[in-house]
Amino acid sequence: MKVAVLGTGTVGRAIAARLAGLDHDVVIGTRDAEATLARSVSDAMGNPPFAQWHAEHEQVGLVDFADAGTHGEIVINATSGAGSVAALEAVGAGNLAGKVVVDVANPLDFSHGMPPRLFVADTDSLAEQIQRALPEARVVKTLNTMNAHVMVDPSRVPGAHTVFVCGDDEDAKATVKELLAEFGWSGEAILDLGGLRAARGTEMYLPLWLSLWGALGTGDFNIKVVRA
């Protein structure tokens, strides 16, 4: 499948590499591909320069946002939350009309230092903001409740654990669940929370995730929903 991953950070790289390894035809979209490749220093999050990663993943193309929109039959938003709506608008409403947009970002606000706050919560979510900005896209929220390595390889964490899916389009959710299965998520692990509004809850889980990261001393963890 032709997939466009938006964002050149840890999450975008992990998802693009995994999809390419699964023989999908993958591009990463960014604001200015030329500038991204020219950068020779690590980014603000400590990731090595993109060109270094790209040299090891040559099968993944790097293109500007609009070209990513042309390429992708599915578009995965792995940009920083604060830039997500602008990134998707740069991909283009026309390019995204009718397409599945998988939102794995979180509405993190680092402007007040660490830990980050959320710039939207409780009465709205980043996923809903994206859906409103692109009403013809079929937005599905998933994978935002764990680190990038666990997203694409759930076997890093032992046993069954949970990935949440929500969105207003049932067919789009079914497509995303197939993609999750390719990543290694079992049917038991995938928990459908219903409509996109449930993204409020999965995004608001982030402060607890950050506390757990601190308490456990590793990002390689997840939660499992256990019911009676």
Add this chain to the structure above:
Amino acid sequence: MKVAVLGTGTVGRAIAARLAGLDHDVVIGTRDAEATLARSVSDAMGNPPFAQWHAEHEQVGLVDFADAGTHGEIVINATSGAGSVAALEAVGAGNLAGKVVVDVANPLDFSHGMPPRLFVADTDSLAEQIQRALPEARVVKTLNTMNAHVMVDPSRVPGAHTVFVCGDDEDAKATVKELLAEFGWSGEAILDLGGLRAARGTEMYLPLWLSLWGALGTGDFNIKVVRA
């Protein structure tokens, strides 16, 4: 141990009954004990009149907040979040000085209908509000991430699953962990998140909990933190 449970709703009743069953000397504290006992209709949450519950749990005394503060060596806040600070102030700062105050409430705001919103989040928490209002109390947040039945009987949900504990006083947390163990929480299940600030995360989990409740069709569930 002499324990005061604040609040006559589902959570207060469940915790008081469980503690009494464990042979603790338990009272429930409320604003006006006489008025509570005189009520003959179900409350807003559909709980049967308190007097009916009380007839089946005669070993649990019902007293006004201030008397609860005199009785309890440990005080458990199971009032509605919106009324928690006022309730604890009515118990009395003097009565609570040096005591362990276990906060199991959530900052739910039902004034806009269902699902409830949070009246504090992200930059503050109900637990921290309580700690600021009663600086000499030793506030520990726990048990607020599950329903009342699972709180006091984790075996309702199969296998190991997680209860979070946070607070700024290590001795107070140790006391609370002993109480959790009496309820049936194993050492593996109890996850210490550090200082009281982590209550922000456990309180902000509530919207996800509500989504899960809807998706699973039962409140008898919990999350288990699984790490690599």
